[in-house]
Amino acid sequence: MRTATDWQETPPVVLVIAGNDPSGGAGVVADIQALTALGAHPAVVVTCLTVQDTRNAYSVNPVDAGLVEAQACAVLEDLPVAAIKIGLLGTVEIGRAVARLIGEVGDMPVVLDPVLIAAGGAALAEEALVDVLLEDLLPRATVLTPNAQEIRRLAPGNADHAERAGALIARGCRYVLVKGGDEEEAEVHNLLFDAGGEVKHFTWMRLPHRYHGSGCTLASGIAALLAHGNNPRAAVAGAQRFTFEALRHAFRPGGGQHIPRRLPSIGSDHG
């Protein structure tokens, strides 16, 4: 697995397009920590400002779509972006603006995390935005990372995850990673699909708590590893290992869910 381990090396840039969670559990804080931990440089375009704590999301306040575009253009014109990670979009207009942007950047890995529901259960996307995800963004995604609930909404009327993933891959995305962390099963099953069907079945020990920001951590981890030049299968496997370690060392600072520990501190060397 290739990552930047050398302090002399210039980290590859990952463009993050996502929302802020002020608790620091999910959203761009999670993205920034995961990308930095895996040796990538985060360039961050904020789409929405949520009001949120470690229990649930209370409001989603979208940024003007033109401002989302202006932030992203400033990054793309100045920095050598090596991969893009898309999270919470917020509105149809933002979704369309992001689709236009990624339509213009050429062949570049795109990780699309279809954020539809907050960890605490709040709905984060209206039906029209789901359509934009399916029609405008999916065709450019290298890896789509829905949880089980999200893929049921994205591909309804199918018998199982294999059929659902097949329906999404038929729209143009290359890989679908279905995450089982929120399902009621003794172990966590994450399933990776490509156009040929199931590529790999990952089984993880179920950890004892509920976690705020595990999906953002995983999607940004995949984007970091793609930006380093790894192939999608290796990136998906490596990012899961990274996320599992972050969850295993999670802490609970507030009254709600645990927050993944995405980075060890430097400690007293610089203190």
Next chain:
Amino acid sequence: MRTATDWQETPPVVLVIAGNDPSGGAGVVADIQALTALGAHPAVVVTCLTVQDTRNAYSVNPVDAGLVEAQACAVLEDLPVAAIKIGLLGTVEIGRAVARLIGEVGDMPVVLDPVLIAAGGAALAEEALVDVLLEDLLPRATVLTPNAQEIRRLAPGNADHAERAGALIARGCRYVLVKGGDEEEAEVHNLLFDAGGEVKHFTWMRLPHRYHGSGCTLASGIAALLAHGNNPRAAVAGAQRFTFEALRHAFRPGGGQHIPRRLPSIGSDHG
């Protein structure tokens, strides 16, 4: 110097109130990386979305002051905040909302970075916001971190930094750290003042490049070390050492300034 070095320890929470820089050089990305590196958990309230690259800032788009307040209240009601770091505010209304908030949190360390000018030269605060800084925020600041240009604007009509710092401390802040990094001197001189005058003169080797986000890195470093329970003098000294190392290992991803490397990556352990 106390920092969290143990993966089992719950990091102290630092509330960051600042703007986003999409290049990831300055703003909340810098804050998140510095706080995380020094073992604190960042809870991030976004005040402004800037359009910015590694060369300069092109626009500052303030968030509604009520939304700034709602984000901060969500954090303060859920998480045990141990210190506050204030950066770019953007408008008088946001400045006043933040002043109200920190007036209500009781005795808690506050690091106030009076962001008035972008690294590339763009003005980031109008005169009325300077008044809010002086009148409403300074009285609650534990450490104020102006650069030489900023302290000349905050305390005009004084003969030297000692007089300027004295004038600001008379308004109620406890310590003023005047940063000399942008001055035309062979070495960098940072001067720490308290009510009794100059406490400490720090001399640093001048590094060869221009850096995007050094001030955010330093202010968040101080906040992290205060949140760990260090006294202000120790926090100011430790954060300077941390920042110097981040600048010494900086990289240049784009066409403009270097970006401080605030964290080593975890590397192949998790890859």
